Amino acid sequence: MESVQAIKQRFELIGNNPKFNRALEKAMQVAPTDISVLVTGESGVGKESIPKIIHSLSHRKHAKYIAVNCGAIPEGTIDSELFGHEKGAFTGATQTRSGYFEVADGGTIFLDEVGELPLTTQVRLLRVLENGEFLKVGSSQVQKTDVRIVAATNIQMFEAIKKEKFREDLYYRLSTVEINIPPLRERQGDIHLLFRKFASDFGQKYKMPTVRLSEEAIQLLLKHRWPGNIRQLRNIAEQISVLEENREISAATLHSYLPNMASTNLPAIVNSKEKESDFSNEREILYKVLFDMKSDLNDLKKLTMELLKGDNSKKVQEENETLIRKIYGDEKEAVPTEETVTEVLSLPEPVVENMAPSRTQPVEDRYHFAEEIEEEETLSLQEKEIELIRKSLERNRGKRKAAAAELGISERTLYRKIKQYDL
Secondary structure (H helix, E strand, O other): OOOHHHHHHHOOOOOOOHHHHHHHHHHHHHOOOOOOEEEEOOOOOOOOHHHHHHHHOOOOOOOOEEEEEHHHOOOOOHHHHHHEEOOOOOOOOOOOEEOHHHHOOOOEEEEEOHHHOOHHHHHHHHHHHHHOEEEOEOOOOEEEOOOEEEEEEOOOHHHHHHOOOOOHHHHHHHOOEEEEOOOHHHOHHHHHHHHHHHHHHHHHHOOOOOOEEOHHHHHHHHHOOOOOHHHHHHHHHHHHHHHOOOOEEOHHHHHHHOOOOHHHHOOOOOOHHHHHHHHHHHHHHHHHHHHHHHHHHHHHHHHHHHHHHOOOOHHHHHHHHHHHHHHHOOOHHHOOOHHHHHHHHHOOOOOOOOOOOOOOOOHHHHHHHHHHHHHHHHHHHHHHHHHHHHHHHHHOOOOHHHHHHHHOOOHHHHHHHHHHHOO
16 A cells, blocks of 8 residues: 555645644545545645545546536536436436436546535435435436445534434435545644645746745744635735745735735634524513503503592502502602692693593593503504514515514514415
């Protein structure tokens, strides 16, 4: 078996990081077998090198090697791309087509960004992994294939499984052996080596002298977090090689090519469930306050009716005092005195048409009037709710999901209210 150093030279891989070396060793050890491999790591770390190493060191090295970017193929055509289709299977299928699993029979297929596969395609892929069988789109004839599958992803697979975006059984079939490529920020000793390699390559490509970094620039290079990993480092090396006339690169010059470091040092993770929960709690508190206010208003109406009756008995006065304290609190100065109430009742009555009942009205009529006021208020709240829903739907062009989010209610509740109010 070739050594790790020989593999690095053969595939032009740079770095001496222990984690990176361990990933290469695992790829070399698993290559002679037909075990499925899942390569994980952030975007831009160089995951595509691992399946090439595995294929070149396996007994399938003389058969085909096909790399498929699952995230770049539209959902409606990915089944046809992977498994093929029969003539007339769908609109535009003018002839029978062989898919990648049929073409690569006996070889290796690299499924890059496998986490982007639709759930229906995941079911088909699981069948291939389990027994090597697949069906072309529009066909009922089972076909056999003998392929080695190496997959790669930059997403957190357990999170995707939890959100039901990736099948758990497929994950365990793909990740018989999992190889993780460390991000560039964990390979500090390799960052300057990689930059020098890229600078040398671009100097030869564009027939220009190779750029060199000053000591301050090297320190700045090592301190950066490199969220785009090797791909980002390569792009910056190419930009500097092409755009800078001075071949000695200072820290200030390098800094002008780097994105704002402050925005990459402290990533923020927002838990959407906690956010929804907080909003729900706030809404419940608001509802409680509104209901308490309504209860206090009803108590105030009851007190007013009792005072309007003009009953000065001791029992009524005690009840009134209790109601007043309930509304205004226990502070002595906040509770109206009997003289204050008498003075207020002796004031001339304001003239408001169709609003307040005359004191000459019977008590029963006054109670009936209070019920009418409460009913009008209820109707007014309902009308406001209808108006708010209508305006929100108009503003969001009839999109219920966006309108529900704006109103702070669930889409299901909004749908029920639309149906209730016949909007």
